[in-house]
Amino acid sequence: MRLGVLDIGSNTGHLLVVDAHGGAAPLPTSSHKQPLRLAEMLVQGGPDDGAVSREGIDALTAFTAEARTVAEDKGCEELLAFATSAVRDSANADAVLDHVRERTGVEILVLPGDAEARLTFLAVRRWFGWSAGRLAVFDIGGGSLEIAAGRDEAPDVAWSLPLGAARLARTWFGPAAGGPAGGKVGGPMDEDTLREGRRRIRAEIARDAGHLLRGGRPDRAAATSKTFRSLARICGAAPSAQGSLVPRTLPLAELQAWIPKLSAMPLDDLARLPGVSPGRAHQIVPGALVAEACMDVFDLPALEICPWALREGVILERIDRLSILDDR
Numbered sequence: 001m002r003l004g005v006l007d008i009g010s011n012t013g014h015l016l017v018v019d020a021h022g023g024a025a026p027l028p029t030s031s032h033k034q035p036l037r038l039a040e041m042l043v044q045g046g047p048d049d050g051a052v053s054r055e056g057i058d059a060l061t062a063f064t065a066e067a068r069t070v071a072e073d074k075g076c077e078e079l080l081a082f083a084t085s086a087v088r089d090s091a092n093a094d095a096v097l098d099h100v101r102e103r104t105g106v107e108i109l110v111l112p113g114d115a116e117a118r119l120t121f122l123a124v125r126r127w128f129g130w131s132a133g134r135l136a137v138f139d140i141g142g143g144s145l146e147i148a149a150g151r152d153e154a155p156d157v158a159w160s161l162p163l164g165a166a167r168l169a170r171t172w173f174g175p176a177a178g179g180p181a182g183g184k185v186g187g188p189m190d191e192d193t194l195r196e197g198r199r200r201i202r203a204e205i206a207r208d209a210g211h212l213l214r215g216g217r218p219d220r221a222a223a224t225s226k227t228f229r230s231l232a233r234i235c236g237a238a239p240s241a242q243g244s245l246v247p248r249t250l251p252l253a254e255l256q257a258w259i260p261k262l263s264a265m266p267l268d269d270l271a272r273l274p275g276v277s278p279g280r281a282h283q284i285v286p287g288a289l290v291a292e293a294c295m296d297v298f299d300l301p302a303l304e305i306c307p308w309a310l311r312e313g314v315i316l317e318r319i320d321r322l323s324i325l326d327d328r
Helices: 054-073 093-104 113-128 165-171 191-207 226-234 252-264 267-271 278-297 310-327
Strands: 002-008 012-019 027-035 078-083 135-140 145-150 157-161 220-224 249-251 302-305
Touching: 002 054, 002 310, 012 054, 012 310, 027 054, 054 078, 054 093, 078 310, 113 135, 113 145, 113 157, 113 220, 113 310, 135 226, 135 278, 145 278, 165 278, 191 278, 220 226, 226 249, 226 252, 226 278, 226 302, 249 252, 252 278, 267 278, 278 302
Parallel strands: 002 078, 135 220, 220 302
Antiparallel strands: 002 012, 012 027, 135 145, 145 157, 249 302
């Protein structure tokens, strides 16, 4: 069947159209995406503190309407729509989703953080297969960091932390926290701000690190998301043009050598780095600190980059349900 998967992330809205059936990898046929930056469109202060702004609601509604039209034009039998951290954590999540449904007819499901981690883990497990053994998976989104680990297709442990790159760029490294003016990380960043951000990120991750560590050292550790892909590209990984089957890794030593350079770069220079889009350049330093912390806290010398992530996990779970019904 042809499925449309509408992913409302903290940075981007992305519709992926795939041909899917049991026993085969989902085959992407088209993609439609747009920067939404919902994580950066939250009201700060006042009675509406933490709510998605009117601008954000209008942008989300317009994009959802576009995505529905594209899905219909591409012949999708079903549209699976879900939202992650930016909507999930907003003070007016129910009102936002009601507004979108009334205007577009699209019902958007809000994924809990642990479900997001679990579905991402499923996608990575299917990509690497059973030979990966005990697998650890890390996913830095715009609003949150997801961590999961286990030996099966369902992880033994899965949790979510408010350590997304866009969230940190806005709340921890912006002017209010002593970062550069203009609300964007763009260096040279104050050393005290960088040190305090690193300390807080590591403390947040280490607090629940035992969830993963008690199960033993992972046989394989993988990372997904645009942030990890961009960091791997900066550190020398192959460009996306070479295809998804080319192995890519993010080595800790390389990343640690780059972080001082990244934190000293103006925003324009960050945007010119390989693999970095201008709209996400201000998120690179926060994302790098989270990635570094994940590898340090869990004693991982490198992370393998997996091209499959949450969207593929949603698709695979849907295919599995269809296959079970077909068998009956």
